[in-house]
Amino acid sequence: MFEKVTGNSNRTLARSVFKLLGMGVGQHLVTPTSVVAAPQREWEDLARLDPLWGILSEKSKQFGKWDVADFFASGQAEIGALMRSCGLSAGDNGRALDFGCGAGRLSKSLRCYFGQVYGVDISEEMVRLARGYVRDCTFLLNQTDDLKLFQDNFFDFIYSSIVLQHQPTGEVARRYIAEFVRLVRPNGIVVFQMPYKLSLRYAIQPRRRLYSLFRRLGVPPDFIYNKLRLDPMRTISLPSEDIAATVSAAGGRILRSYSDNLHRRSMSYLVTKP
Numbered sequence: 001m002f003e004k005v006t007g008n009s010n011r012t013l014a015r016s017v018f019k020l021l022g023m024g025v026g027q028h029l030v031t032p033t034s035v036v037a038a039p040q041r042e043w044e045d046l047a048r049l050d051p052l053w054g055i056l057s058e059k060s061k062q063f064g065k066w067d068v069a070d071f072f073a074s075g076q077a078e079i080g081a082l083m084r085s086c087g088l089s090a091g092d093n094g095r096a097l098d099f100g101c102g103a104g105r106l107s108k109s110l111r112c113y114f115g116q117v118y119g120v121d122i123s124e125e126m127v128r129l130a131r132g133y134v135r136d137c138t139f140l141l142n143q144t145d146d147l148k149l150f151q152d153n154f155f156d157f158i159y160s161s162i163v164l165q166h167q168p169t170g171e172v173a174r175r176y177i178a179e180f181v182r183l184v185r186p187n188g189i190v191v192f193q194m195p196y197k198l199s200l201r202y203a204i205q206p207r208r209r210l211y212s213l214f215r216r217l218g219v220p221p222d223f224i225y226n227k228l229r230l231d232p233m234r235t236i237s238l239p240s241e242d243i244a245a246t247v248s249a250a251g252g253r254i255l256r257s258y259s260d261n262l263h264r265r266s267m268s269y270l271v272t273k274p
């Protein structure tokens, strides 16, 4: 394993970050645990096939049609609205985590509000892209179902958008939610999003199942994606009562929950730790 990123020693922090950033693409920080190994492979495929569409899956933007400036402008709009709703102004409001940062769409805008922004992703290629697009944030690869790379109470603000819904099971999503509560400082803010119910199409996911089948048969990913028009994206939901129980068991408190437009039948939860 590797050293924790801690808040109480600049030297340890610098050493840890240097060590993490110094790793080349193709190296793994840790062997992926089995529970996140499949989604990790799927996101690695998506990150290589059509990364910006994998992140914001608008039909009209599939197959490389996202304009990069529009893509990042959408992150600016999302973070601007979020910061207004949290009563935070631009400047240095401390340390923020963008969990499931993808290509850095949200990290880039979070940096206008926080002195330090850490983006964490499960996909090496996503982390590579984020480092290329966004210069002044720290992007780290984490291929485990916990966030042990950070110490307790490390962050002032944690945001996770369109990520928990792509976990392999509800149990994995619950585990990350508990980790968010552990990592946020007392009275800090955590905001995350999760669908509370899936339509039949999302529940069955025939396109993902077929994608996995062809992949297991050894068909190259770009043929499955570009020719067969299948993709590996998985989606889950958790009912609001389940989220409330998870937050409470972890020692957090939901301040507000509201419908969002990040997925159909989706809610965002604003949480603090007393």
Ligand SMILES: C[S@@+](CC[C@H](N)C(=O)[O-])C[C@H]1O[C@@H](n2cnc3c(N)ncnc32)[C@H](O)[C@@H]1O
Pocket: 036, 039, 043, 054, 055, 056, 099, 100, 101, 102, 103, 104, 105, 106, 120, 121, 122, 123, 126, 142, 144, 160, 161, 162, 163, 166, 167
């Ligand atoms: C739909 S994208 C959203 C990216 C970013 N949050 C945004 O809105 O721009 C989901 C991202 O979460 C990452 N991801 C999925 N599961 C993850 C996990 N268990 N840990 C870290 N990152 C994960 C994927 O690699 C992908 O980059």
